[in-house]
Amino acid sequence: MAWTWTIAVLVMLAYLLREWAWKSGKKKKKLPPGPRGFPFFGSLHLLGKLPHRDLHRLAQKHGPIMYMRLGLVNAIVVSSPQAAEQFLKAHDRVFASRPPLEAAKHLSYEQKSLSFAPYGSYWRNIRKMCTLELLSNHKINSFKPIRQEELGLLIKFIREAAGDCAAIDLSAKVSSLSADMSCRMVFGKKYADEDLDKRGFKALIHEGMQVAATPNLGDYIPFIAPLDLQGLIRRMKAVSKIFDDFFEKIVDEHVQSQDQNKTKDFVDVMLSFMGSQESEYRIERPNIKAIILDMLVGSMDTSATVIEWALSELIKNPQVMKKVQKELEDVVGLERMVEESDLDGLEYLDMVLKETFRLHPLPLLLPHEAMEACTVNGFHIPKKSRIMVNVWAIGRDPIAWNDAEKFFPERFVGSNIDVRGRDFQLIPFGSGRRGCPGMQSGLTVVRLVVAQIVHCFDWELPNNMQPTELDMSEEFGLTTPRAKPLLAIPTYRLRH
Numbered sequence: 001m002a003w004t005w006t007i008a009v010l011v012m013l014a015y016l017l018r019e020w021a022w023k024s025g026k027k028k029k030k031l032p033p034g035p036r037g038f039p040f041f042g043s044l045h046l047l048g049k050l051p052h053r054d055l056h057r058l059a060q061k062h063g064p065i066m067y068m069r070l071g072l073v074n075a076i077v078v079s080s081p082q083a084a085e086q087f088l089k090a091h092d093r094v095f096a097s098r099p100p101l102e103a104a105k106h107l108s109y110e111q112k113s114l115s116f117a118p119y120g121s122y123w124r125n126i127r128k129m130c131t132l133e134l135l136s137n138h139k140i141n142s143f144k145p146i147r148q149e150e151l152g153l154l155i156k157f158i159r160e161a162a163g164d165c166a167a168i169d170l171s172a173k174v175s176s177l178s179a180d181m182s183c184r185m186v187f188g189k190k191y192a193d194e195d196l197d198k199r200g201f202k203a204l205i206h207e208g209m210q211v212a213a214t215p216n217l218g219d220y221i222p223f224i225a226p227l228d229l230q231g232l233i234r235r236m237k238a239v240s241k242i243f244d245d246f247f248e249k250i251v252d253e254h255v256q257s258q259d260q261n262k263t264k265d266f267v268d269v270m271l272s273f274m275g276s277q278e279s280e281y282r283i284e285r286p287n288i289k290a291i292i293l294d295m296l297v298g299s300m301d302t303s304a305t306v307i308e309w310a311l312s313e314l315i316k317n318p319q320v321m322k323k324v325q326k327e328l329e330d331v332v333g334l335e336r337m338v339e340e341s342d343l344d345g346l347e348y349l350d351m352v353l354k355e356t357f358r359l360h361p362l363p364l365l366l367p368h369e370a371m372e373a374c375t376v377n378g379f380h381i382p383k384k385s386r387i388m389v390n391v392w393a394i395g396r397d398p399i400a401w402n403d404a405e406k407f408f409p410e411r412f413v414g415s416n417i418d419v420r421g422r423d424f425q426l427i428p429f430g431s432g433r434r435g436c437p438g439m440q441s442g443l444t445v446v447r448l449v450v451a452q453i454v455h456c457f458d459w460e461l462p463n464n465m466q467p468t469e470l471d472m473s474e475e476f477g478l479t480t481p482r483a484k485p486l487l488a489i490p491t492y493r494l495r496h
Helices: 002-028 051-062 081-090 102-107 121-134 137-142 144-163 170-186 200-213 222-227 232-256 266-273 285-316 318-331 340-345 347-359 439-456
Strands: 065-070 073-078 374-376 379-381 386-389 457-460 487-492
Touching: 051 065, 051 073, 073 081, 081 374, 081 386, 102 200, 102 232, 121 266, 121 285, 137 439, 144 170, 144 340, 144 439, 144 457, 144 487, 170 200, 170 266, 170 285, 170 439, 200 232, 200 285, 232 266, 232 285, 266 285, 285 318, 285 347, 285 439, 285 457, 318 347, 318 439, 340 439, 347 439, 439 457
Parallel strands: 073 386
Antiparallel strands: 065 073, 374 379, 457 487
């Protein structure tokens, strides 16, 4: 018992010493404004079930570059396009690293994934490998037949349901489509949900993303991390074990099967580098498994969430739906389905998707970490600070966007703003060194799936529900999916 009290006293003394040193430094160096916090816990109590909304409200009071002490950690919250440009472009290298979060430790094989790896030579090498070998335009194009085939199966299913005038769960169907496309791209074949776990791909990835995004006391007050007071680490380990067993099976299957005639999937490509003395990519099994999970989450969950929200907004706004369908009739015609070669001619659809990305992005970019102390806009940013870029708040910045809460694709008419990370008022894929390398693959899938579903079918809500009554509430996670599934009744539109 005595040693417990000794540790408690030492922790208290360390905390008081840290506070004294911090306040002394604060007098000399100007930190950004922000809320006052409590001892030990800082401002953690201000973060609720939807942290991006809580941070947005605080930023409206304290400013677009806001300082918060979260537990024992310095955090900087970025909530405007101008501020985001400072952190992700002007000082990109300083803020290019990742903090050592519990989620990164347990879900990405000790920070071996592209998403969570700290900045350095390892991260540069695997980013180069992913960009050149896995996500190049040539590789994306090689999966075109897979996208066509899987989307064709979904359209066939919906057409049969339309004959029965039955409501379908669009959220579930889009999720299954995304999972099947992702599995074939990453693993080379589809797997049934039960091959992974009785809960299935979507539920397990959703669980992983939810526990990874939930503010974890252990990340902010490190000495209590082993206590796992929220049960998050236990859940992370359980999810990680299921994925690891599945990935081991996948890798073993690929090692045993060397079919030279098939299109090489992501696992084939990475295995060709494993143990090679000639390759510049020094990767082994844990690295491959970490990158597999990265690719699976990036291609499956994020794409499905954006498609789900785009369809929700179109059903909720019938006048926008009609404009998209008119454009598709003009470009494609009603005699055939959409092909990937049609996508570049669909300008209004692109505006709809930009507006969807603006209102329903990944709410917070994965946290960045300051590799050294830095001055931004006259504010001192301490070394090791965690930078939280609130993309959800940026999409609602009243200086950047008029009538920001309204879904209004026409705001992009005559605008050069795009989603590729150059325009900081719209950065759903991030920007700078840590921008998403899978952006082109994701955009191709999202554009094709939304175009096809809207072109082939008219949609109405069940039980005579009016579009304005559609529930648009969200759930928190690394993405913000719909809180309730999107149910709608299809009517086939095409003439064949």
